[in-house]
Amino acid sequence: MKFTKYLKDKIIEITFSIFIYFLILLLLLAFKSKIELIISLTIIYFIPFIFITTKNFYKKQQFINTLLNNISNLDKAYLVLETLKKPSSYEDKLIYDAMYEINKSMNENIKNYEEQVYTFKNYIEMWIHEVKIPLSSLTLLVHNHKDKFSKNSQRQIKKIDDYLEQILYYVRSENANKDYLINKVNLKKSITAVALKNKDFILESNINLIVENIQQEIYTDSKWLEFIINQIISNSIKYKDNNKESFIKIYTIENKETVSIVIEDNGIGISKSDIRRVFEKSFTGENGRINGSSTGMGLFIVKNLCDKLGHSIKIDSEKNQYTKVYITVSKNKYYEVVK
Amino acid sequence: MKILIIEDDKLMCEELSNLLQNAGYTPIVLKDFKNAKEEIIKLSPDLILLDINIPYTNGEVLLQELRKVINTPIIMLTSRNTETDEVLSMSYGADDYINKPYNPTILLLRINAIIKRIENNMSITNYENCKINIKKGTITNGKIEIILTKNEMIIFTYLLNHKNTIVTRDELMTDLWDNNEYINDGALTVNISRLRTKLKSLGLEDNIQTRKGQGYILI
Numbered sequence: 001m002k003f004t005k006y007l008k009d010k011i012i013e014i015t016f017s018i019f020i021y022f023l024i025l026l027l028l029l030a031f032k033s034k035i036e037l038i039i040s041l042t043i044i045y046f047i048p049f050i051f052i053t054t055k056n057f058y059k060k061q062q063f064i065n066t067l068l069n070n071i072s073n074l075d076k077a078y079l080v081l082e083t084l085k086k087p088s089s090y091e092d093k094l095i096y097d098a099m100y101e102i103n104k105s106m107n108e109n110i111k112n113y114e115e116q117v118y119t120f121k122n123y124i125e126m127w128i129h130e131v132k133i134p135l136s137s138l139t140l141l142v143h144n145h146k147d148k149f150s151k152n153s154q155r156q157i158k159k160i161d162d163y164l165e166q167i168l169y170y171v172r173s174e175n176a177n178k179d180y181l182i183n184k185v186n187l188k189k190s191i192t193a194v195a196l197k198n199k200d201f202i203l204e205s206n207i208n209l210i211v212e213n214i215q216q217e218i219y220t221d222s223k224w225l226e227f228i229i230n231q232i233i234s235n236s237i238k239y240k241d242n243n244k245e246s247f248i249k250i251y252t253i254e255n256k257e258t259v260s261i262v263i264e265d266n267g268i269g270i271s272k273s274d275i276r277r278v279f280e281k282s283f284t285g286e287n288g289r290i291n292g293s294s295t296g297m298g299l300f301i302v303k304n305l306c307d308k309l310g311h312s313i314k315i316d317s318e319k320n321q322y323t324k325v326y327i328t329v330s331k332n333k334y335y336e337v338v339k
Numbered sequence: 340m341k342i343l344i345i346e347d348d349k350l351m352c353e354e355l356s357n358l359l360q361n362a363g364y365t366p367i368v369l370k371d372f373k374n375a376k377e378e379i380i381k382l383s384p385d386l387i388l389l390d391i392n393i394p395y396t397n398g399e400v401l402l403q404e405l406r407k408v409i410n411t412p413i414i415m416l417t418s419r420n421t422e423t424d425e426v427l428s429m430s431y432g433a434d435d436y437i438n439k440p441y442n443p444t445i446l447l448l449r450i451n452a453i454i455k456r457i458e459n460n461m462s463i464t465n466y467e468n469c470k471i472n473i474k475k476g477t478i479t480n481g482k483i484e485i486i487l488t489k490n491e492m493i494i495f496t497y498l499l500n501h502k503n504t505i506v507t508r509d510e511l512m513t514d515l516w517d518n519n520e521y522i523n524d525g526a527l528t529v530n531i532s533r534l535r536t537k538l539k540s541l542g543l544e545d546n547i548q549t550r551k552g553q554g555y556i557l558i
Contacts, residue, residue: 132418136439181426211519
């Protein structure tokens with residue numbers, strides 16, 4: 001809070017006081033008062049004025065500064081009211097109480113929304129589980145009656161399942177609730193599960209899948225990890241380069257503190273201008289425009305899930321050369337100790 | 340081999356029965372969910388496929404109840420796919436946990452794996468006049484011993500487990516991928532022709548036959 005700006009706000013009071021002073025001065029001069037009297041009266045007039053103005057300024061400044069300070073130090077600024085002393089003056093009390101009421105109604109509003117989101121989330125989860133039942137019946141039907149269904153049916157079912165998983169994990173990743181369970185996970189098992197899921201796509205697209213050095217056990221949620229790897233592999237399949245013999249290579253880089261799962265492909269790559277933005281919500285970029293069917297949600301959800309699990313994710317790519325995705329998981333000694 | 344299906348979706352039961360029947364198992368479907376536990380014990384199946392969402396009770400509860408009295412292998416089939424659900428089921432004593440929608444070939448592989456585990460005769464089996472040692476990766480007819488690569492052994496044991504039935508390329512491929520051998524179509528053809536040559540040197544010529552447009556059959 002600046003003194004000069006404060007004075008500017010008080011400009012009317014100040015000009016008015018000075019105006020009154022000049023009137024008094026004029027009167028004193030008109031009555032030919034002694035100069036000593038004029039000086040004494042001037043001092044008597046101005047001292048309380050200056051005193052009151054500065055006192056008010058310091059009092060206000062103190063309050064405003066604690067308020068602003070506390071706001072910037074709190075990660076939830078709306079809790080600031082709890083950190084302030086209840087004021088004693090009537091005017092301040094009114095403002096304080098008003099702020100309290102505003103806060104309360106805001107909290108009620110937030111609670112309403114939270115409840116709505118929670119119910120909606122639960123409904124979506126339940127709905128997806130329901131939809132998966134006819135979907136699995138359909139999978140069995142297609143498998144048992146290969147003569148009646150074309151191979152394409154299986155592919156379409158897989159696509160539906162992938163999209164369903166996408167909403168499911170979107171809902172899970174956007175929510176504050178802890179939906180995951182960190183456990184010791186056999187990386188090989190998770191990668192096998194994802195590979196099998198994508199087997200038909202990989203074979204039909206004539207992509208060679210190379211998997212090396214994945215014996216590690218890492219601390220993560222296996223279901224979330226499988227979703228993450230599945231998204232990345234789906235992208236590799238989607239954005240393969242038709243002019244060369246394609247491959248997807250999965251391997252790990254291990255050092256003292258971390259294990260990185262690397263998923264590398266020799267697909268069309270990502271241009272320099274796009275690469276910084278691939279994790280943004282709804283970002284489709286150049287490749288998305290070429291491909292058409294891109295929602296820009298896949299990597300956004302992946303990033304969210306990685307953040308929640310405490311893994312880091314990085315993409316490195318050269319246009320028309322390669323794309324490498326690194327998922328880095330720390331070897332947490334803490335978990336070892338807890339176990 | 341009696342496999343009991345505990346699932347309340349009618350179409351699913353029907354198609355699952357078809358799948359199991361085609362694979363040479365005897366499927367039975369649980370009808371009375373009210374007295375599920377008693378009914379299951381009475382039917383005395385060799386393996387149980389259990390859904391989590393079933394009427395009157397819940398698959399997890401039923402699983403716990405069953406584990407107190409029988410140790411029949413149980414595979415949980417469910418559309419609930421969180422890690423917590425899986426960890427819970429496994430800790431209650433399930434032998435495997437498969438998410439819906441599942442790949443039918445993989446379901447059959449898992450069933451087969453559990454049955455093999457019970458029979459505990461994984462390592463050595465016989466075919467014609469030959470002994471197959473899976474762990475060592477060899478086939479011998481007493482005079483000659485042939486070494487098979489990991490891929491060839493996976494293919495051969497799959498064919499052997501489905502002797503006299505047609506095995507599709509997709510089934511072989513699924514089994515290979517399930518064993519972390521991510522080979523492509525060309526490599527599968529090469530592996531099969533190598534396997535044929537190796538079997539031929541043991542005097543087993545033309546035992547693997549090609550059924551055009553369908554797959555292979557070991558006779």
